[in-house]
Amino acid sequence: MPAITEVWKVLFKRPFTNRFPAKYAPRSVHGFVRRVQAGKAKIAPPVPTPPNFRGKINYEVDKCIGCGLCIRVCPTKAIVWRTVEVEQGEKKVAKKKVKIFVSRCCFCSQCVDICPKDCLSMSDEFLLANEDKLANELIVL
Amino acid sequence: MEMSDEALYTIPVGPVHPALKEPIELDLRVEGERIVGVDVKCSQAHRGIEWLGMNRNNSIQNIYLAERVCGICNVCHPYCMVLAVEEAAGIEVPERADYIRTIVAEMERIHSHLLWAGVAAHEIGFDTVFHYTWALREEIMDAIEYVTGNRVTKGIMMIGGVRRDITKEREERIRKALRYYEEKFEKIEDLVLHDKTIRMRTRNVGILTREDALKLCAVGPVARASGVPKDVRQDYPYGAYADIGVRAILPDQYTGEIIGDVYDRIVVRLLEVKQSIQIIHDALDNIPQGDIVAEKNLVKLLSMLKRAEGEGIGRVEAPRGEDIHYVRLRQGEEPFLSWKIRAPTYNNVLPWIPMLLGAEIADVPIVAASTDPCMSCLNRVTVVDESSRKEFTLTKERMHEMSVRKTRRMMRHV
Structure with a gap:
């Protein structure tokens, strides 16, 4: 054998897996989350992401010209139109912008590639689990 | 054992579990523990992927849809699809992109074969090897994440090239992973191929003869383990394989004979890991400079594909065997006119019939796993006693337990 x-060798080695988010399984996950929010417990750090990792999308609304190319290539149809009222002098002008549903996003970054004004980019953020798929932090405006 | 009606049972294995990618039903006729008849019923999960590609998506969106045909072969399917689209639209791929595609495809092969080795060990109850190979697999997954930006759905293919270049740092990262596997390869070989337990459970089990492999059109490692030197990378080279020169790996290179059993399939897959390491080294050494994509402007590419008319076939050697995509484009329409995918498991399911004939029920998990299908199919098994019309259910866990017990029983009698 x-x-x-x-x-035998493995018995005396450190565990291969990174213990995330807690070193030992907490008795209650909700309790652990509450303790972390209150600052009483610390999250064991996740494995750092490599450069050019594709995480949660960033959107700079001001740069967006509303061309809709991202909507055209999004494979999951996670990007939809939205109209924004912008004040131009005295008049209010309706401008076309987009809204991105992160819970539908498949993190391919195709929209980032096609954007002519570079107003979309991918961040390092990947802890996106949520009970509500339409939560505010999962909709990028 | 005497043949009588009372001793004949039919065990339907499968068919559906929501988590499966390839649900399948196996009807086994058993006499005691021996399998005397096998029937396979395929096509139980229709996800409408081809329909989506023909009605809802444009060509660029289809790349990411093709990526989701299979979680493990998520380079070969988009690779195959972009080859077909490029042929249909007459797009010439830059040479550097061909090399990058080859490197990523081979990295995927390493991870897929290591994953398979773990699953196969788990099926015979050898969880030490299962955990060991899966821990080893992390290194290539990390390298893939570093190169492509994601561990699983890599999103590196683009019609006319690739989306990410292999820079100096990325090349270093790949070389580091390859050095790691070169060091560890002897240990994997020792753990898997020289182990008495694995040899006992897999030698002369699930034999597929060369004739049957040819007759049933087996592909990939299953066909090669039966002595059919069939490999798309050798027969119809695509990407950079023509420059590198790949030879199909047969088990007699290692063991000196071809039996076509489960052990031979393990040998072929492990030797292919070694071959993939060599291919990536060669590709990294000879990678030419230049563009990585034929048309950088995606808007131009989309309108070019909209204007294109024609048909194309993509053939790629996936880790499980030959994958084929057929694509037809019509002028003025963004979605494909037709899209047909033939995944390798489709061919490798029928060889289960000769493999399982004469085997024991406890051998079903390892024999089925040896073709590298989706194993969760075995989640539910109903045993029907034909004479008394009595039904009872064999779960996947029970079947796994039977397999583990067989290993223990054999160990005691050594």
Whole structure:
């Protein structure tokens, strides 16, 4: 059994997996989250993301010209139109902008590639789990 | 054992579980523990992927849809699709893009084969090897994440090239992963191929003869383990494989003989990991400079594809075998006119019939796993006693337990 020597070696090594988010399983996950929010407990850090990682999308509304190319290439149809009222002098002008539903996003960053004004980019943020898929932090305006 | 009606049972294995990618139903006729008849019923999960590609999406959106045909082969499917679209639209791919595609496809092969080795070990109850190979697999997953930006759905394919270049740092990261596997390869080989338990459970089990493999059109490692030197990378080279020169790996290179059993399939897959390491080294050494995509402007590309008319076929050697996509484009329409996907598991399911004939029920998990299908199919098994019309259910866990017990029983008698 060549496996036995390997098993013995592994016994004295540090665990291979990164213990995230807590070193040991908390008795109650909700309790742990509350303790973290209150600053009483700390989250064990996740494995750092590599450069050019594709995480939650960033959107700079002011740069957007409303061309709609991102809507055209989005494979999951996570991007939809929205109209914004912008004050131009005295008049209010309706301008076309987009709204991105992160819960539908498949993180391919195709919209980032096609955007002519570079107003879309991918961040490092990946802790996006939420009970409500339409939560405010999952809709990028 | 005497043949009598009372001793004959039919065990339907499968068919559907919501988490499956390829649900399948196996009807096994058993006499005691021996399997005397096998029937396979396919096509139980229709997700309408081809329909979506023909009605809802444009060509660029289809790349990401093709990526989601299979979670493990998520480079080969889009690779295959973009090859077909490029042929249909007459797009010439830059040479550097061909090399990058080859490198990413081979990285995927390493991860897929290591994942499979773990699953196969788990099926015979050898969880030490299962955890060991999956821990080893993390290194290539990290390298893939570094190069493409994501661990699983890599999103690197683009019609006419690739989306990310292999820079100096990325090349270093890949070389580091390859060095890691070169160091560890002997240990994997020792753990898997020289182990008495694995040899006992897999030698002369699930034999597929060369004739049957040819007759049933087996593809990939299953066909090669039966002595059919069939490999798309060798027969119809695409990407950079023509420059590198890939030879199909047969098990007799290692064991000196071809039996076509589960052990031979393990040998072929492990040797292919070694071959993939060599291919990536060669590709990284000879990668030419230049563009990585034929048309940088995606808006121009979209209108070019809208104007294109024609048909194309993409053939790619996926980790499980030959993958084929057929695409037809019509002028003035963004979605494909037709899109047909033939995944390798489709061919490798029928060989289950000769493999399972004469085997025991406890061998079903490892024999089925040896073709690398989606194994969750075995989640529910109903055993019907034909004479008394009595039904009872064999779960996947129970079947797994039977398999583990067989390993223990064999160990005791050594």
